[in-house]
Amino acid sequence: MKLTKRLWIAVISAGVVGLSAIAQAALTAPSDKHVSFVASGPAGMKIEGTTPDLDLAEQGDALVITVPLTNLSTGIGLRDKHMKEKYLEVPKFPAATLSVARSALKIPAGGDKVETDVPSTVTLHGQTRPVTVHYDAKRDGSSLLSHGTFRINMNDFGITVPVYLGVTVKPDVDVSASFRVAGS
């Protein structure tokens, strides 16, 4: 009887440790990183910006994604300069962050794919606002591929709506990020 009880304690403990190991193993340095945004102008004009910079870290019970904005680019030098110096004020606010509670995340098991919405908070231009992120995640061998999208309004983050020679960018911006993390 004592032996059975000890055996059960050992099995459960191993399981808890194993689960913790899985949870901890998911937070290795991300690879295949890609962050982009799409803003709109008048009459169908689209502005797309991208950066390969993205960091992942745990802060307490939250998973925090940090996107340094220094290398954010739309492909046109002057437009990038205006975007970073005048509107995003990157020297003052060098990064954007997205924070989501780990408990709210669903991690796929085996070959399943998870696709759902999760509440999060975005900090951009010194302002923090709640945002709903639509994300999907699936296993790829020993890695986890994750992709998320959400929409923000520039006005909510105190960002002056860009205007250049009569062309006004609309305040709604769609943001997308994807990355891969190694782990079991």
Added chain:
Amino acid sequence: MRVPRAIVWAVSLAVGFVLPLLCASNAEAYTWMIRHGYAGCTPCHTDPSGGGPLTAYGRAQGELLLQSRYGDTSEEASSLSGLAWGTIQTSDALRLGGDFREAWFTLHADGAPSTARLLTMQAELFGDIKIGRFRAAGNIGFAPTGDLAASLTDYPQDNLISRDHWLGYELDEDGSWLVRAGRMELPFGIRSLEHTLFARTLTRTDIDSDQQYGAALSVSKDRIRAEAMGIVGNFQVHPDDFRQRGYSAYAEYAPMNTLAVGASSLFTRATRDLVYGVTDYRYANGVFARYAPVQQVVLLAEMDSVYQSLTWHGHRGGYAGFLQADVEPAQGVHLMATAEVMNSGSAGEPASYGGWFSAVWFFWSHMDMRVDNVYQVIGSPAGDTNVLSLLLQYHVYL
């Protein structure tokens, strides 16, 4: 001594396809601007499908993205980008412009004497005004030769011309939807500067003098560009029997800022066709695409089928298409290679082929130089004829 029929055929086709090179082209629309993520034509152009007067934003892009930049230049567009190098100020509601294009043209076709001449391809002024949501636009120019279909006067040469003039109304605050009526470019295919490509001449949708009167509705919203036009004829051509009636339309989708795919459709009927002199029903349908795999390279492609029903001349089904690669090794310098093919569908007519090797240099504010070396093999039932032409152009815009 009679000239062999093959030579007559080849020279006629060469004149028909190459001679329009002598004629002016409308305000420039550079479809390869897709390399900078500009899949649509607004906000640089006032014509929703490209061309026409430039907006202030478009003028700035002309300096920032189009022309070569030298030395320690300010990243901001200079005052030179403005109208007439910044010497003329207008309100935002009034967009004015002008184009002058002079060229040296040589042509050599098998069995025919070579020709060479200096010619004025383009000399015109144009404007667009916006009051509230109402729009009005037009251009007026001078054509020493050619462009008879756009002539306001009736001389064999030295005519006043007007290719575009229309009234319009923007249906939404954004300017995404525009309804227009007047004389306009036909919405069909890729609106490129090379208006003598087989695809443009066989479909009769070039920017030289194929404009028609009618009413058009255009949309440029999200990732969609489209325009549909009801054609009521070219009222600068007389009598009414020669005027075409029908429609022309295109729709384009840009899944990415650097990729756009589209389709076109056209139908016209003329009681007396300008070319064939008989009742002509013409149908043209095609697909086209623009893609910039990297910023330095743009690929343009179009393929159209054309079907005609000609009274007393039966039916003919043909095709025309092209593939163009534009490489910009340094800002302002373009090297282009274009391959084209065409068969109008006449009985016994083999395919015609063409190859263009072109270079353009936007060397300074509002100016560019261009050379086009065009080699064509014009197919005819009596045998193919080789045609070689060289066009050197100097262009300046206000």
